[in-house]
Amino acid sequence: MTQSASPNPRTLAGRPVYPIGLGCMGMSEFYGATDDAESLATLHAAVELGVTHFDTADTYGHGHNESLLGRFLAEVGPQRRDTLTIASKFGIVREPGRYERRIDNSPAYIRSACEASLKRLGVDCIDLYYCHRRDPEVPIADVVGAMASLVEQGKVRNLGLSEVSLPTLQAAHAVHPIAALQSEFSLWARELEAELLPATEAMGIAVVAYSPLGRGMLTGAMPAAEALDENDFRRSLPRFTGSDGEQNRRLVDELNRLAKDWGIPATQLALAWTLHKGPQVLPIPGARRQRHLAQNVASAAIGLSAAQVGELDALFAVDKVRGDRYPQAGWAGIESRA
Secondary structure: OEEOOOOOOEEEOOEEEOOOOEEOHHHOOOEOOOOHHHHHHHHHHHHHOOOOEEEOOOOOOOOHHHHHHHHHHHHHHHHHHOOOEEEEEEOEEEOOOOOOEEEOOOHHHHHHHHHHHHHHHOOOOEEEEEEOOOOOOOOHHHHHHHHHHHHHOOOEEEEEEEOOOHHHHHHHHHHOOEEEEEEEOEOOEOHHHOOHHHHHHHHOOEEEEEOOOHHHHHHOOOOOHHHOOOOEHHHHOHHHOHHHHHHHHHHHHHHHHHHHHHOOOHHHHHHHHHHOOOOOEEEOOEOOOHHHHHHHHHHHHEEOOHHHHHHHHHHOOHHHOOOOOOOHHHHOOOOOOO
16 A cells, blocks of 8 residues: 555546545435534635535436535635535436436436526536436436536536446537536446446546545444434435345455555545546545545555555456345436346
8 A cells, every 4th residue: 555645636627626526415415414504614625725626417306405504615715715626417307205216318407407506506617417217218318408508508517427437428528528427336236337438538538436435334344234214215215135145245345455464444445545546537426424534535545556456356256246235216217236
């Protein structure tokens, strides 16, 4: 293991960003009780640590997450805000209090969703705007065409797609340049490696890796699913429960063993692994509290040898991780169920 004091920035949407971003979803829902004051303090602490990439979506907390980020942006002021890359998303429509969703990619919805996000964020332009999930009934050319019109109007700077296949990404990129692909990517969600990682590097498209810590499992310190808060959605995820959950915890035990042998926390080991998978990869671990933030950010300075990466690859081979990433309702709009 090697460590450098100042990791080189990576590029997102044509701008340099710190290699580790901040996923803000958990500040509004899905992971138990939330605390706006603590979340705002964490956002400010992230900036002080060098984080420049913040990720939200209109569906997180049904607008609450964007409004929270908007409060933060107002507090940091316009000069600091101009150094940050703010990403948001449209496409998932849910009723308050329900996990089930429908997907809306209609041009009219895209326009209205963008206006609502701009208002909640308190900005004139969104740096990176994603189609959060894909409706196969709407041609990708129509989706990207509607998104491109937002760029022409100065409301959006760059476009992204989330959880799409390589053919969809290529078709979209032919209509308008796609700056980023956001998909789940971690030691236990490696489906991008075969096709999408080499393709995105060749196309100059960033890969924004959400849930790079396996929704907390890869920190090596997560309690059993039944011990989580009643409103923590991980209680319903197949990879956390039953015999599949037990098998996956055995893999994490091995991760903890390697982390101890190599003298690096499991959290940092898991994040460093994602960064070693390509220069275009940008993980966005979530952190609701400051005590978790600094360790995540410091992962960008961790260097792994090829032998260490290979050992992690073998430990978390795709066929060794058990259970689906989502329950049935969560697969809406995801083009690959791998």
